[in-house]
Amino acid sequence: MQYDLVIKGGQVVSAAGTRNADVGIQGEKIVEVADGLSGAEELDARGKLVLPGVLDVHTHFQLPFCGTVSADDFTSGSRAAALGGVTTFIDFAIQSKPASVMETIAARRGEADPKVCVDYGLHAGITDWNDERVKEIPAIIEAGLPTFKMFMIYKSQGWQSNDGDLYAALRETAKYGGMVGVHAENNDLIELLQGEADRDGLKGCYTHAITRPEITETEAIARAIKLNEAAGGTLYIFHMSTGAASDILRDARAAGIRVHAETGPHYLLLDDELFKREDGHHFATCPPIRKPADQQRLWERLADGTLEVLATDTCTFTSGQKAMWNGDYKAIPFGMPGIEALLPLTYTHGVGAGRFSVNQMVAMLSENPARIMGLEGRKGKVAAGHDADVVLFDPDLEVTMRAETHASKCDYDPFEGTRCTGWPVTTLLRGKTIVCDRKFVGQAGDGTFLERKPPAAIR
Ligand code: URP
Ligand code: ZN
Numbered sequence: 001m002q003y004d005l006v007i008k009g010g011q012v013v014s015a016a017g018t019r020n021a022d023v024g025i026q027g028e029k030i031v032e033v034a035d036g037l038s039g040a041e042e043l044d045a046r047g048k049l050v051l052p053g054v055l056d057v058h059t060h061f062q063l064p065f066c067g068t069v070s071a072d073d074f075t076s077g078s079r080a081a082a083l084g085g086v087t088t089f090i091d092f093a094i095q096s097k098p099a100s101v102m103e104t105i106a107a108r109r110g111e112a113d114p115k116v117c118v119d120y121g122l123h124a125g126i127t128d129w130n131d132e133r134v135k136e137i138p139a140i141i142e143a144g145l146p147t148f149k150m151f152m153i154y155k156s157q158g159w160q161s162n163d164g165d166l167y168a169a170l171r172e173t174a175k176y177g178g179m180v181g182v183h184a185e186n187n188d189l190i191e192l193l194q195g196e197a198d199r200d201g202l203k204g205c206y207t208h209a210i211t212r213p214e215i216t217e218t219e220a221i222a223r224a225i226k227l228n229e230a231a232g233g234t235l236y237i238f239h240m241s242t243g244a245a246s247d248i249l250r251d252a253r254a255a256g257i258r259v260h261a262e263t264g265p266h267y268l269l270l271d272d273e274l275f276k277r278e279d280g281h282h283f284a285t286c287p288p289i290r291k292p293a294d295q296q297r298l299w300e301r302l303a304d305g306t307l308e309v310l311a312t313d314t315c316t317f318t319s320g321q322k323a324m325w326n327g328d329y330k331a332i333p334f335g336m337p338g339i340e341a342l343l344p345l346t347y348t349h350g351v352g353a354g355r356f357s358v359n360q361m362v363a364m365l366s367e368n369p370a371r372i373m374g375l376e377g378r379k380g381k382v383a384a385g386h387d388a389d390v391v392l393f394d395p396d397l398e399v400t401m402r403a404e405t406h407a408s409k410c411d412y413d414p415f416e417g418t419r420c421t422g423w424p425v426t427t428l429l430r431g432k433t434i435v436c437d438r439k440f441v442g443q444a445g446d447g448t449f450l451e452r453k454p455p456a457a458i459r
Contacts, residue, residue: 003031003039005431007390010045012382014052015363023050025388028430032384043426045392051362052382053087053118053389053427054343055369058238058262058311061091062111065157065315066333067324071409072316074115075444077339080407082434082442084340085424087118087389088370088379088450092149094125097158101126101136105143109449116447117440118429119389121373123181125149127158129165138176144451146178146374147236152220153185153286160187163227170233177454179260179372180228181236184220184245185212185287194330205280207329209272209288214242217287221245225252225259234455236372237261239313241287243297250306260372262309263298265345266336266414271295281325282412284332285313303356308368310346312338316410337408341401341415347393347422374452392426399423407440 003024012021012033022037023030061077063070072080074091081089093108095101101124108122124145126133140148150166151159161169170180193211197203202210221237225248228235240246240261252259270289274280283289301307315335325332346365351358370380378387399420403413427435434442 003037005041005043006037006039007043007045007050007392010048010050010392012050013358013362014381014383015359015367017359023382023390025431028388030382030384030386030388033382043392047394048425049358049393049395050382051085051391051393052366052380053391053429054085054365055088055090055373055375055379056081056086056312056314056339056342057090057309057369057373058313059089059091059339060313060315060335063315065335068317068321068333070315070335071318071321072314072337074112075117076407076409077314077316078115078117078120078447079440080340081118082427082429083407083438083440085343085391085393085427086339087427087429088120088375089118089339090121090123090373092125093122093145094149094159095127097128100132101140102143105140105145113449115444117434117442117444118447119450120447121145121450121452123147123149125159126161126169127151129161129169134172137172137178141176141178141454144449146452146454148173148178148180149183149238150180151183152224153183153187153190155187163223166224167227167231170228170231170235174231174233179234179236179455181238182224183238184217184224186216186220189216189219203328205284205329205332206272206275208284208332209275212286212288214244214290214294218242218244218248222248225257228259229257234258235260239264239267239287240307241267241290241294243294246297246301246307250301250304253306260308262311263302263307264310264312264338265342266338268295268298269345269349270414279412281322281332282319283336283414284329284334285315285336286334299355302350302364303360308364309372310342310364311369312342314339316408318409318411336414337406337410338414340406340408343391343393344399344420344423345415345418347395348420352421372455374455375450388428388431390428391424393422394425395422397423397425
């Protein structure tokens with residue numbers, strides 16, 4: 001058979017192994033991975049790794065937050081995604097009270113659907129747990145959002161849930177195969193430490209680290225895991241940053257508790273000494289970047305499979321927006337760009353540095369997020385029957401990261417000057433070339449909303 005498109009002669013990588021093979025694509029789907037395929041069009045992949053498109057399951061494009069709106073919208077953010085080999089992202093519809101979650105989802109889809117350059121899904125953010133939410137859960141899952149987010153923090157944004165709400169949501173969503181993800185930080189403890197910092201006259205950027213020490217996150221993660229165990233639910237920990245929490249996660253998973261977690265490149269590669277720089281506020285995110293010892297343990301927990309997912313928490317603020325802090329750490333718009341660099345940083349510092357194999361990398365960036373987030377069978381693998389979301393990755397291409405050349409609207413790059421060895425050069429989204437030789441050739445509207453199923457990891 002002659003396929004519409006064949007990717008020829010590359011090294012096809014999966015979590016299970018690497019093989020030299022061609023990839024036959026018909027329309028939007030991969031039909032066959034085998035030797036000697038022929039196609040009406042052929043892409044030469046010799047010398048390249050053929051990777052499944054990356055899933056970044058934690059982004060915040062055009063998010064109203066901290067008195068401003070994150071600068072990368074659904075088009076600039078998803079264009080940066082495509083250039084970085086990310087073909088699926090999952091953003092959030094964070095309930096904007098008094099709207100219901102379903103109303104918020106409709107509004108968010110109205111913003112995103114016409115603008116996305118790659119495929120996307122939404123997590124349903126719940127900010128007021130009550131009987132109305134209980135009634136909405138089945139409809140939300142039916143609408144393709146089987147994953148929820150609750151905040152153990154951000155009281156001032158009106159987003160915080162208490163422990164009873166979290167327990168009830170874990171118990172309720174479990175009835176329908178749903179999963180609750182948490183932003184885990186201890187708000188009371190942070191407020192106490194912020195009050196003490198106020199009394200001591202501390203305002204500078206390093207106070208962000210002082211008032212959010214690792215215990216403020218580790219305790220909240222331990223508590224969420226306990227609540228989940230009692231509720232019989234499935235828990236996902238967003239943006240885990242502490243080594244101690246990763247040990248708790250390892251023990252919980254070994255005990256059979258249904259809990260999954262992600263960390264991100266910023267927690268693995270940046271540390272809190274950066275807050276002492278003049279531009280330290282550019283690096284402020286929640287939870288904060290931490291210590292080299294935390295980085296070390298997070299790398300180990302990725303390598304041993306405890307941490308199953310790498311995601312970026314992309315939430316871009318320009319230097320102009322960040323300047324709103326005006327010398328007060330509490331007023332910093334929290335977040336950083338990152339989606340474009342997820343794959344090359346992971347390859348360079350994970351695979352290239354010998355911390356884990358390229359197959360493990362594909363598990364963390366593609367196969368595990370697809371399985372955990374309800375996209376198994378459709379996304380995350382270069383295999384027959386899957387969407388033809390494929391990345392040709394040049395393992396020898398050297399690229400120095402620069403704000404001048406990245407696609408994000410951000411005018412700085414948290415990894416400025418970092419040299420990567422290995423970079424994605426071509427990206428296919430459902431069989432369509434949207435990045436060719438590192439040039440974006442797609443358009444807004446190429447992406448589609450993904451109705452996800454209750455995750456196979458849970459069913
Ligand atoms: O500081 C952060 N991470 N901003 C984005 C919102 C969130 O907490 O995930
Ligand atoms: Zn968060």
